[in-house]
Amino acid sequence: MVMDFLVPSTPETKENARAPWRILIVDDDPDVHEVTKIAVSGCRFEDREFELLHALSAAEARDILRRNTDIAVALVDVVMESDTAGLGLVNWIRSELENPFTRLILRTGQPGYAPQADVIMKFDIDGYAEKAELSRTKLITAIVTALRGYKLVTSLEANRQKLKQLNEQFSKIVEQNAVSEFAAAVVDFFEDLVGQPVDCFLCGPEALSDYGYTNRSDIRILAATGIFENMVELPVDLLSDHTVRKSVSQCISDRAAHNSEDGVALPLVTRKGMTGALFIGLPEDRIDELVGTEVVQLFVSNVALGYEKTALLEHIRDLAYVDRATGLSTYSGFVEVFQRHCLNEGPLLVVHADIQRFGVVVDGIGDEKASAVLWRAGQRLSQTFPDALTIARKEKDEFLILLKGGDENKVQDIVARVEEAFQEPITLDDTQITLRMRLGFAPTGSEIREPEQLVRFASIALNDVRQKGLTNHAVFHPMMQEAALERLRLASMLTGATDKTEFFLNFQPIMAASDESIASFETLMRFRTPSGSLLNTARMIEAAEASGLISEIGAWMFKNAFKEFSQFSGLSESVRLNVNLSPRQVQTNRIYKDIEDAASAASLPLDRLVFEVTEGLFINNDQVTLSLLTWLRNKGAKIVIDDFGTGYSSFSYLRKLPVDGIKIDRSFIMNMDQDPDALAVVKSIIAVAKALDLSVTAEGVETVAQRGIMQDLQCDYLQGFLYSRPLSSADLARFIQEVPSQGFQFG
Ligand code: C2E
Ligand code: CA
Ligand code: CA
Numbered sequence: 087m088v089m090d091f092l093v094p095s096t097p098e099t100k101e102n103a104r105a106p107w108r109i110l111i112v113d114d115d116p117d118v119h120e121v122t123k124i125a126v127s128g129c130r131f132e133d134r135e136f137e138l139l140h141a142l143s144a145a146e147a148r149d150i151l152r153r154n155t156d157i158a159v160a161l162v163d164v165v166m167e168s169d170t171a172g173l174g175l176v177n178w179i180r181s182e183l184e185n186p187f188t189r190l191i192l193r194t195g196q197p198g199y200a201p202q203a204d205v206i207m208k209f210d211i212d213g214y215a216e217k218a219e220l221s222r223t224k225l226i227t228a229i230v231t232a233l234r235g236y237k238l239v240t241s242l243e244a245n246r247q248k249l250k251q252l253n254e255q256f257s258k259i260v261e262q263n264a265v266s267e268f269a270a271a272v273v274d275f276f277e278d279l280v281g282q283p284v285d286c287f288l289c290g291p292e293a294l295s296d297y298g299y300t301n302r303s304d305i306r307i308l309a310a311t312g313i314f315e316n317m318v319e320l321p322v323d324l325l326s327d328h329t330v331r332k333s334v335s336q337c338i339s340d341r342a343a344h345n346s347e348d349g350v351a352l353p354l355v356t357r358k359g360m361t362g363a364l365f366i367g368l369p370e371d372r373i374d375e376l377v378g379t380e381v382v383q384l385f386v387s388n389v390a391l392g393y394e395k396t397a398l399l400e401h402i403r404d405l406a407y408v409d410r411a412t413g414l415s416t417y418s419g420f421v422e423v424f425q426r427h428c429l430n431e432g433p434l435l436v437v438h439a440d441i442q443r444f445g446v447v448v449d450g451i452g453d454e455k456a457s458a459v460l461w462r463a464g465q466r467l468s469q470t471f472p473d474a475l476t477i478a479r480k481e482k483d484e485f486l487i488l489l490k491g492g493d494e495n496k497v498q499d500i501v502a503r504v505e506e507a508f509q510e511p512i513t514l515d516d517t518q519i520t521l522r523m524r525l526g527f528a529p530t531g532s533e534i535r536e537p538e539q540l541v542r543f544a545s546i547a548l549n550d551v552r553q554k555g556l557t558n559h560a561v562f563h564p565m566m567q568e569a570a571l572e573r574l575r576l577a578s579m580l581t582g583a584t585d586k587t588e589f590f591l592n593f594q595p596i597m598a599a600s601d602e603s604i605a606s607f608e609t610l611m612r613f614r615t616p617s618g619s620l621l622n623t624a625r626m627i628e629a630a631e632a633s634g635l636i637s638e639i640g641a642w643m644f645k646n647a648f649k650e651f652s653q654f655s656g657l658s659e660s661v662r663l664n665v666n667l668s669p670r671q672v673q674t675n676r677i678y679k680d681i682e683d684a685a686s687a688a689s690l691p692l693d694r695l696v697f698e699v700t701e702g703l704f705i706n707n708d709q710v711t712l713s714l715l716t717w718l719r720n721k722g723a724k725i726v727i728d729d730f731g732t733g734y735s736s737f738s739y740l741r742k743l744p745v746d747g748i749k750i751d752r753s754f755i756m757n758m759d760q761d762p763d764a765l766a767v768v769k770s771i772i773a774v775a776k777a778l779d780l781s782v783t784a785e786g787v788e789t790v791a792q793r794g795i796m797q798d799l800q801c802d803y804l805q806g807f808l809y810s811r812p813l814s815s816a817d818l819a820r821f822i823q824e825v826p827s828q829g830f831q832f833g
Contacts, residue, residue: 106137107233108156112147112175113163113193118217122161125222131233144171148178157188158236159212159229164194164201173201176209186210187239189232193217245378248279252385260392263403265292268396269308272389276364277311279385280376285312289322289334290354290362290393293401305338305362312367322363330365337363345370352386356394364389409479411457412464420478420486424537427475427488434475434530436537437487437500438544439467442522442558443673444483446710455514462512463521470507486541497527501559524551525559546570553631555669555702570632572625588614589639591647592812595821596664596783596805599797604657604827606696608664608805609647610812611639631670637680640671644684650815652688656822660829664696666728669703672711681718693722696746696830700728704743715744724830726783731767737774747802748775752786755806759791772799781830803830 111122119140126136139157141147144166151157160179164172172192179185191213192201200214212232215224259275262268269288277284287310291301307317307325317325322338325331329348337344337351338361344351349367364386366373373382407419415423427434441447441463448456460483467485468477475488489496504523511518526548528540547562549570560566593607613621630636644665651663671677685692697718703711715725727740730748740748750771757764768784775782784796787806796804810821 104134105156106135107131107158107236108137108139108154109229110139110141110147110150110154110157110160110188112141112144112160112166112172114142114166115163115195116142118163118193122225125225126229129226129229131230132237136229143167144175147175148183151179151183151185151188155185159189159191159232161191161193161229164192173205176205176211180209187236187243189236191215191228191232193220241375241378245381248377248381249384251279252381252388256385256388256392260395262396264400265290265393265397266308268392271309272364272392273309273311276366276385279381280368280373282376283312285314285349285367286310287314287317287365288354288362288389289365291397293397293404302335302338308362314365314367330367334363334365352382354386354390354393356390358394362390362393409464412461412479412485414464414468414485415476415478417478417480417486420476420480420488420541421537423476424488424540427490428530428535428537433491433493434540435489435491435493435496436528436530436540436544437485437489438480438526438528438541438548439485439487439504439523440548440552441483442524443708443710444521446673447519447521449675451514451517451519455517458514459512459519459521463508463523466507467504470503480541486544493529497559497561500527501525505558522558524548526551526562527559528562543567549632553628553670555700569628572629574629588616589642590614590814591643591650592814593651593818594805594812595810595818595825596803597809597825598828598831599784599793599801599804601828602804602809602825603829604661604822604825605803605830606662606664607651607654607818608698608812609643609651609666611643627666627668631668634670636668636671637674637676640667640677641680641684644680645687648684648688648690651694652690654815654818654822656827658827658829659694660831661827662694662696662724662830663690664698664726666698669700672699672703672714677714678717691722692718695723697723697725698728698749699725701730701732704739712744719744719746726781731771737778740774740778740780745780747781747783749783749785749805750801752806755784755786755792755796756788758795759789765795768795769799772801776800 109126111119113119119138119142123138126138129136139150139154141150147160147162151160162172162175164170166172168174176190176192179188179190189212190209192211193215194200195217197216201211205211206214212235213228215228220228255275255278259268259271262271269290272288273286276286287307289305289307291304292306292308293304302323303321305323306319306321307314310318322331322334325334327348329346330351333344333346333348333351337353341353341355341361343353347369349365350370350373352364352366354362354364366382368376370379373379377385407416407422408414409416424434424436444456444460447459451459463483464477464479464485467487468474471477471487471489473489475490476486477488478486480486489500504525508521508523511520513519526544526546528543528547530540543562546566547560550560550566551557554560590612592610592612594610595604596606596608597603598605611623611627613623613626615621627636630639647663647665667677681692685695695718697715699715719725724746725744726747726749727743727745728749729751731751731754748771750768754764754768754771758768759765772782781802783803783805784792784801785805787793787796787804787808789808792806793804793808813821
């Protein structure tokens with residue numbers, strides 16, 4: 087029988103030869119060294135050669151042992167400098183050098199020097215022989231036996247060290263936040279544990295499923311080293327290496343280790359039943375040699391536990407950071423992302439978006455469908471902005487988008503992208519819903535880098551859009567904040583109830599241009615503080631709009647205006663009452679009832695009314711507005727467009743709208759006599775209005791000259807300080823007595 091350790095080395099195996107076994111010969115007889123050298127020459131054990139080190143005395147041996155910690159076997163002569171030099175050395179190795187690993191074989195030249203049994207026990211001696219007895223085979227057998235012993239004790243020690251490393255360092259790995267980070271730390275740590283580069287990967291589902299069931303296609307490579315490194319995120323079923331793929335999938339389906347020529351796949355089984363695997367690209371015996379099977383098993387079960395814990399934490403965080411209604415981020419998530427990017431990156435842009443009149447959508451299609459619409463709206467946003475750092479739902483139908491770059495030039499591009507994204511209606515079963523988004527922008531400034539503050543600024547900009555109702559977006563400007571603060575102050579005065587801030591009404595006559603008789607009165611709200619001073623009406627109305635109080639105030643206004651007007655005496659039946667409607671008021675359902683109730687309480691037919699609305703109301707051509715206006719006209723009321731010329735001024739739409747006339751904005755009338763452009767605009771407005779059969783009113787007529795121009799241009803009605811300031815109904819009584827009234831002659 088040929089012993090494996092006697093096979094001579096070949097150059098081929100030498101190439102990837104591993105470090106030789108180091109064997110120390112301690113003997114004061116140089117011949118013994120020579121004989122031993124010849125005896126072991128060409129020997130191998132487990133594919134490793136033998137390397138001999140030589141010491142001619144115990145002292146020299148001490149020196150060598152001190153400097154070389156990897157001596158596997160020492161063949162020690164008992165009698166050297168002294169009769170007990172050999173035993174002294176052995177004692178020193180174990181007790182002073184504290185080396186329990188090196189295997190020791192004692193040799194004596196003559197019988198009678200055999201060590202006592204207790205010495206053999208005490209110093210953990212592997213063998214004893216008389217030199218004469220040691221034939222070549224016996225010597226080699228003794229050495230190989232000792233090497234086996236050495237291998238065993240050192241690998242036990244290595245295992246112990248690895249276990250220690252595992253215990254000490256694994257807890258840090260489990261502190262990772264995300265499954266992907268955890269997996270990366272696991273494979274890195276495994277390489278550390280092996281102590282050399284390995285091709286390995288960890289695979290499993292990226293997220294914890296609520297039911298413990300994992301789809302095969304969800305099992306992906308989470309982290310990898312070596313040749314697998316660029317396969318991270320690849321589903322394991324798509325691994326190109328057939329053997330590895332088969333091995334891993336077998337391991338996962340059996341939940342048991344699977345060996346192949348390419349390596350070992352070890353299962354990760356968690357209590358949730360979530361399964362993954364650790365694939366190690368080394369043969370089993372090599373893994374055992376490098377790390378130890380027990381250590382690897384312990385490692386894998388730690389990984390499974392850690393994996394479960396990390397996935398669970400991630401899941402819990404998801405609950406806090408993923409909005410259930412849209413699948414987008416939550417506000418908390420948004421704040422976190424903002425803070426993360428704010429520190430190390432350049433300027434950011436916060437976009438606060440909402441869906442115009444989402445409340446109406448909900449009323450129209452019901453909560454369930456509205457939720458589906460909201461989800462789809464969120465998805466459209468996230469498809470539209472793949473470049474966003476995050477997209478969150480703030481509340482109700484409000485979204486936040488965080489983009490890189492505070493450049494205001496990006497605003498137009500973003501607006502265009504959103505418009506394009508919502509061009510197509512959202513289809514739900516048989517319902518088609520077209521959504522319009524409104525956007526408020528706030529870029530980070532040098533001093534403003536707090537998420538809450540930026541979001542507030544974006545909200546202020548969005549509020550500005552909501553109030554003005556003219557455009558679908560605005561960029562925050564500090565003046566908006568002042569205006570917002572002012573609105574807040576005013577709104578709190580409004581809420582402070584009627585007994586504190588007094589509401590009352592003024593009426594301003596509107597005259598027929600041809601004969602300067604009274605055609606109508608415009609109702610204008612007045613607000614007086616407890617101290618008696620009057621507040622700016624336009625701003626109070628804006629505040630009422632912003633705070634949502636406009637409907638309350640509107641209802642009050644209808645009731646009182648209709649009542650006071652119906653009590654004016656001496657007016658022709660065709661004299662009308664003009665009332666202003668603001669955009670927000672028009673959007674509510676209660677307005678129908680408010681108007682009807684007020685009219686019937688005052689016994690005022692609706693055909694005595696003219697409603698003034700602004701152009702902004704029509705930009706979106708929405709059904710709610712159109713239905714209200716149509717309803718009013720069917721009841722005999724008239725509709726005029728207020729402040730005409732300041733908004734969109736597109737004549738083309740005038741033809742299609744349910745309106746009876748226009749009021750040219752005061753700014754044109756004011757400048758008409760000095761500014762030829764203003765005059766030209768007024769002329770063309772009148773021409774087009776005439777062509778469309780719309781009545782024309784000029785507001786803000788203050789001078790005789792202005793009146794002259796308007797009369798020449800065939801303007802129908804004139805309103806302004808030239809005739810009268812807005813007056814209380816008591817003061818109006820005199821005016822009515824003095825001026826004839828002919829009323830409005832529409833169409
Ligand atoms: P508006 O509808 O454009 O009303 C005309 C404004 O011009 C009034 O300001 C009026 O006092 C002023 N005015 C009239 N003639 C002249 C003139 O010859 N010269 C000058 N310089 N100004 C003139 P006021 O009363 O401050 O109202 C401001 C705005 O508040 C109104 O603008 C209207 O949009 C809104 N508003 C007033 N009352 C109500 C209301 O009851 N409901 C709603 N929704 N809005 C109202
Ligand atoms: Ca008006
Ligand atoms: Ca006006």
